[in-house]
Amino acid sequence: EIVMTQSPATLSVSPGERATLSCRASQSVSSNLAWYQQKPGQAPRLLIYGASTRATGIPARFSGSGSGTEFTLTISSLQSEDFAVYYCQQYNNWPPTTFGQGTKVEIK
């Protein structure tokens, strides 16, 4: 099973600033990685798939990069609605697909 490790666990950012979230895989997952956003009491929402392709309706301030074992989700200018928990998911080595433990983006 591939272990996904996200860092940091919590990221404190001021509105308008840039946020950079990391996700590392225990072995290569190629570009088979997705990112999700989850707000309290809600289901996760797909942001990025294929490591860098934005899902339908996702604002351009969200961008994904990386391949192999190192991935990054960047939010270029944080808006109030972006404060949430973010998860990465690998779907390359399967089953099972596995998720990272999450990064909480909080208001600084």
Next chain:
Amino acid sequence: QVQLQESGPGLVKPSETLSLTCAVSGYSISSGYYWGWIRQPPGKGLEWIGSIYHSGSTYYNPSLKSRVTISVDTSKNQFSLKLSSVTAADTAVYYCASEVKYYYGSGSYPAWIDYWGQGTLVTVSS
């Protein structure tokens, strides 16, 4: 747009079987998605439980495989989860979801999750 709605008991006794159903609307379950279950213990991360294709092919998380059964009812456009011999560790929000069919080589498998149900909290307690 795909809409998913979980239903089932919110409280299950230890050692019993957890049963949930996911009703799919706005999309035929016999079309191009895999259909999956994911759970999230309170305050914790996401765990994939398993998936099913409309043909009946199933894929389970090895860590849960001995206790999980996922089935599909195409006539009702719904799919179901059964998890046997539950313990307190199975207390979680259970989500049903549509998983994009990803073609690889000569086959396919579920990839990223396109749509999620709202989730339903299942508590295991006597």
